[in-house]
Amino acid sequence: MATSTKILSYIPRETPVHRLCGATKLIVFLVWTIVCMLSYNTFVLLGALVFGIIVFRLAKIKVSEVRFVLITILVFLTLNTIAIYIFSPEEGVKIYGTRHELFRFSSRYTVTQEQLFYLFNVMLKYFTVVPIALLFIVTTDPSEFASSLNRIGVPYKISYAVAITLRYLADVQSDYVEISQAQQARGVDLSRKAPLKKRISGLIGIAVPLIFSSLDHIDLVSNAMDLRGFGKNNKRTWYSERPFSRADYIVIAVTIIAGAMALYVTFRNGSRFYNPFLPK
Amino acid sequence: MFFGVSCFIFMDITTAVEFRNFTFQYRAQSAPTLYDINLTINKGEKVMIAGPSGSGKSTIGHCINGLIPHYYKGAITGKLLVDGQDTAEMDIFSLSRHVGTVLQDSDGQFVGLTVGEDVAFALENDMIALPEMKQKVLKTTQTVAMDPFLKSHPQELSGGQKQRVALAGVMVDDVDILLFDEPLANLDPATGKSAIELIDETRKQSGATIIVIEHRLEDVLWRKMDRIILMDEGRIICDNTPDEILSSGILRRYGIREPLYVTALSYAGVKITPEMHPESLNSMEVSDYRDVLMNREKQITPVSQPSPGSEILSFRNVSFSYDEGGRKILDNISFSIRRGEMSAIAGKNGAGKSTLCKLICGFIQPSAGQIMLNGADASGQSIYERAQTVGYVMQNPNQMICKAMIREEVGYGLYLRGVQQDEIDKRVDAALKTCGLYPFRNWPVSALSYGQKKRVTIASILVMEPDLLLLDEPTAGQDFRHYTEIMTFLQELQSQGITILMVTHDMHLMLEYARRSIVLADGKLICDDSAARVLSDPDVIERANLKETSLFTLAQKAGLDDPLNFIENFISHEKELRS
Incomplete structure (x- = not known):
């Protein structure tokens, strides 16, 4: 139906992303979210962002089809970022251990390179997770989604409730x-x-x-x-349950390896943060 | 297998359903809804349970399928046996092995995302393995001719197709009792007719016991019924063959409409007897009554010429499609409505009726052509501005009511317009009086019945004093008494000068109340004429999914010279009786 696109509902299309099993997509989504939530490593996040955009293109979902949700999330994200600054203007300095002040509004509210970099990383995190979450919802048939939740161990009544809500x-x-x-x-x-x-x-x-x-x-x-x-x-x-295909196994394997590597890169230095302010 | 053993044990059971001194009272009610019911339905029988709303007929259905007491709690005394087993010892799941229920709202029943998945639902819950499940789903959908649609989504199906899916969804469980809860409520006349045929075929194929809960008797009797059980106020009034019941004239007393041909014959003074087989016009020998029927006729000029009032709404070559160059939902529609008229827009589901309403209200804009309101081009007017001329009443009052108290609800539109409070009070009182709701003015809306809520929504629109009242299916889901109540009320409004335009596929409504019927089919206006003429035109009937009125069939079968005049006579006689 060409009348109007519904927010957060399944958009059926013929693409490699749609063809994957719901369970596969759920695993990818979970690994992706865990990695991106744990990591503050700018390179990991940037990598995830680029990769996320590629998958988005692959699924042939147009930005216009998810515009409303994207804008809503952006608004909340901006509010969130402002709130972090208001409540904790020195967070970046605390994390990165240095202080490069740019200018100040008052004695409490200074603007430092560290704080800006920290906020940039926070925004980046959301930008990596949001498209994948959206993609997961709009490319997975709700009933298949229920069966995949059930497959990974969620009780079927709960799985069905989630699916039927969607x-x-x-x-x-x-x-x-x-x-x-x-x-x-x-x-x-x-x-x-x-x-x-x-x-x-x-x-x-x-x-x-x-x-x-x-x-x-x-x-x-x-x-x-x-x-x-x-x-x-x-x-x-x-x-609606589908057997795993070869593509599913490959995607799951790649996801787990990539996820492990991302976590290794993130925690290699004993800190979740990539610190560009460290003296060389 | 367990199933085989139980079949063996109960082999001599011949009753499908048996109520013994059964009384039920809902927890929230102060009096029982069913009183001392004694009823036996034999295996393989096909019975209809009829009765006005509130008679307890749906409650009987809920008892048989186990929603009572599983979902609706209350106190039960007496016994109910299904397939020889006491339901007191069965839960809803073990009952669902015996009884398959097709709900009134086949949209709501559609749980799955596709036809195949929906039909499979019961099998999924039974943990049937995937290959076997697919096979069973295919086989069952074949019996209702829906197998080409296995992958279709509910929104791609027509009302009749959805009902077929719903039927397949319960038949897949090999149930031997099929319960249909108001199967005709949401269907256009032609689809309703095929639904009744489908039920009949299902019985012939599967030998299942069929129980149909309905109040639309004439439509159900399109195929033979073994028995009619008439209910009123929680009791069984009558349990007999259709021939006997139709001859007794008892139906009218309990607010059930008898078939129009039966009414017409009794108006003509013909005494209906069971030997005449009034259950079906086909089986009746009516040519004997030609003279009796002719004698009563006066020459009536049909009222199809335009009324003298000024033009209030007109469509000039209006087309509509959602995308430029896309499929035209409406194609080159022209008609006009004059002040003081009461007309109907008819046509099958998906013909463009609701699109037409949206265009009138300004919710959407035409892709081509012009809509005129009170002689002025409406294209520049906002929804709000148009609402001064056109008052739109939605089908479901629950979708309109947003305030807790009746007065507030009715006055809400005026309040939003910034009208002074004393003026609001005055106009609300007036509207409440017009709608017969004045005694309830300080009640909460939730205390009202469905029909009364409908009136509240009409009052809340009337209070804004529109010239034209546009109603979407004003009588949907109403029994004959409420239907007559609503329609008489609308007629009163009309006599006070309000123009009324109704979207409907209720043929009785068109025949009896609408001066004109505008008929849409596949986006085109195919007829704009008196309802009597529309409902006797085989071509229009076919294209718009309507059904020939049995009055016309009767007149033809009896060999009357002017069937149309016969219908007009009938209508004017009914009008006289009402007033």
Whole structure:
């Protein structure tokens, strides 16, 4: 359907990334996240970033299709970075052990090369993880995702709950559009022209019917699932489960090796941080 | 195998479902919903459970499939046996081995992401290995002719196809009782007809016991039913063959609409007897009644000429597609609605009806052509500005209601417009009175029934004094009593000068209440005429997934000269009876 792209829902395409098993992608995603969260090594992060962009291109997902989520995350990321600076302006100095002051706002709020470099690394970290997380969600069929979670040991009821949330996210979004249109016709103004307070109360006016109709929907779906025996046994099989192909084994192997190498590079000097300020 | 053994033991069991002095009371209710039910349904029988909303017919269904007491808690006395086993000792899972339920909302029932996965759902839960599962899914989808769609997503399927998937999803478990909960509620007339045929074929193929819970009797009787069980206020009123029940005239007393041909014959003074086999028009010998039917006819001029009012809404060659050069959802549509009219927009699901609504309200813009509101081009008007002229009422009131109290909800639109509080109070009171909600004005919305909530949403739109009320499926899911209530109310509004435009595929509604029907098929306007004429035109019926009205069939079978005039007579007679 060309009507509108739904946020955070599966975008089916024929690419090598889509063809990988959900379980493989989950393993890659987990290894990737662990490495990038542990490491502050600029080279590791830069490498991950470049590689992430390549995979993104490989999956033929357009930036425009995930623009909304990207922008939201960027906004929060910026807020986060500012907050770090406000609460801990000397963090970089503490970490890198030197102090190269550039200028100062006040005696507490100085701007140092160390702090800027530290913040740069923090941003980089998110930039490496976010595209992969997004990619994982939009290239994995929700049911296959559930089966892969189950395969790596997550109880199937939880796996299914996660998958079904992803699956119905698209429905909730189209409900949202319909409800908000009808409310706009009643006079709810959500445009930038309206003052913030009005816009917020307008959004509440949309959220209430949205929540109630979603609850109705949940009722219905859970009845439908119960009636067909969901939860009867401790295990279940999965129609959408695919056997691992050679590509899956290769990708998993490469990921684990690359992850181990990245961690080795990161911890080689006994510190998670790459320190360019060290005297040579 | 275990299954084989149990078959052997219970081989002499001939009853599929048996209620013995069964009473059920929901935990939150102060009185039982089912009183002392005694009912036996034999293996291989095909029965219909009919009754108005609140009669307890859905509750009976929930008891049979185990949602009561698994999901809906309450107190049970008496016994319920399914396949000879006491359900008190069975959980919902062991019951699901015997009873397959096809829910009213086949969208909601669609748990999987694709057809194949959805059909496999029960097998997955039974831990069937993948190769066997794939084979079984293929076999079952073949029986409902859905095997070419194994990889399709629900949004790519029509309402009828979704229902086939839902049926396959329960048949895959080899159940021997199939329970259909209002299978016709969301289907257009032609799809409903094939749904009934599908149910019939399923029974013939599998020999399963079939239980259909519905209030749309005429549609269900499209194929033979062994028995009708009529319920009202938690009790079984009547349990008999369709012929007997239709002859007794009891249905109307309990708010169930009898088939139109039966009503027409009794209006003409024909005494209906079981020997006439009124269960199906095909089996009836009606040519004997030609003279009786003719005698009653007056010449009525059909009301298809435009009303004298000024033009309030018009489409001039409007087309719409989501992408430039993409598939046209609407193609070159022109029509006009005049002040004071009550008209219907009909057509099958996906014909472009809801797109048309969105265009009228300004949620989307036409790719070509012009929409005029009150004689002025609407293209520059915002959603909000158009709402001064067009009040849009969504199908599901739960999607519109956002305040806890009725007064607040109805006044919300005025409040948003910055109207003074005393003026709001005045107009809210007036709207509540018009909608018959004034006695409830200080109630919370949650205390209202579905039909009353619908009225609240209509009141909340009326309060803004639009010229045109646009309603999406105003009577969907309503039984005959509520349907009549809503429609009589809309007629009152119309008599007060409000123009009413309804999107619907309810043929009764079109016939009885709409002055005109605008029929869409595949994005094109194929007919704009009186409903009686639309519903007797085989070509339009076919293209728009409608169904010929049985009044027309009756008139033709009886050899009347002017079937259209016969239909118009029927409608005006009904109108007189109502007023």
